[in-house]
Amino acid sequence: MADNVISGYAARFGDETVIAGEFRERLAPGAFTRTLRERPDVTALLDHDSGRVLGRTTAGTLTLRQDRIGLWFSLDVDPTTPEGQTALGTVGRQDVKGCSFSFRAQAETWQDGGEKLPLRTLTDVDLFEVTLTYNPAYPTTSASLTHTNASAAARRVRMRAEMEQKLRGIA
Template identity: 70%
Template structure:
């Protein structure tokens, strides 16, 4: 049975993406530790649009936590709002299945890319926003309805762990 809860990973630690064709980027495990300890009011939006709020930690409609895979979220959506109906509809149909996040970098490390683009590893950041989006910068992010999210989350963890083993991380 599907209810009005969307869950997933807004960030998967260690996965790389290319930013604006200029550099590669990844988020290090533990990058959210400090900011989550400070308990910021994190807002969940649709496509980074601050006029389309779906939930927030201050209202207890959004929860976020770090685990060994990445930044996990659980969002209780209000199906009586236009944004809520849109989120529930597009995520349940899997038209939208990824996430992005708004942040400010506090600490980062850079590596020369050699014949590849330089690599930025973000080790500490201030988190202020998560967003559901059809075009995530990090394609390994996930968003799914809770009834299927458990299965999807386990499959995603297996894929992530296989990638990490292949890279010698696990």
């Protein structure tokens, strides 16, 4: 049994992707440092749709952390909402297993690509939202249901109680 938590990487440092067939893009380590410190509210959405909110940092339902890999998130999903049911169902089946993010570049560098497309490296971004999506711009992002030991422990306690009830003839 899975908890109602989806987690993964909304962005990964150093991984390149092609944007609109025009240029390559990657995120430099630390690109989210300033925005995570200064931005009070970031939302989690389904497919960049502002009408399908799944969580937000100010509500405590979205946690964001930058580490050596990239921008990690943990999203406490409400299964009583249509959006929550969709997110839990599609991520649980891995129909949706990637992420994207909405941002404004504050600092970037460009390199001539020579035979390749030019390369933009984002070094500082304003982060507005992270989103669960089936078709992320960065294919190395991830989203999956989180299984915790708390769920396993709760099942063991319940099974033990049921066994004791059977032994006592209470069932």
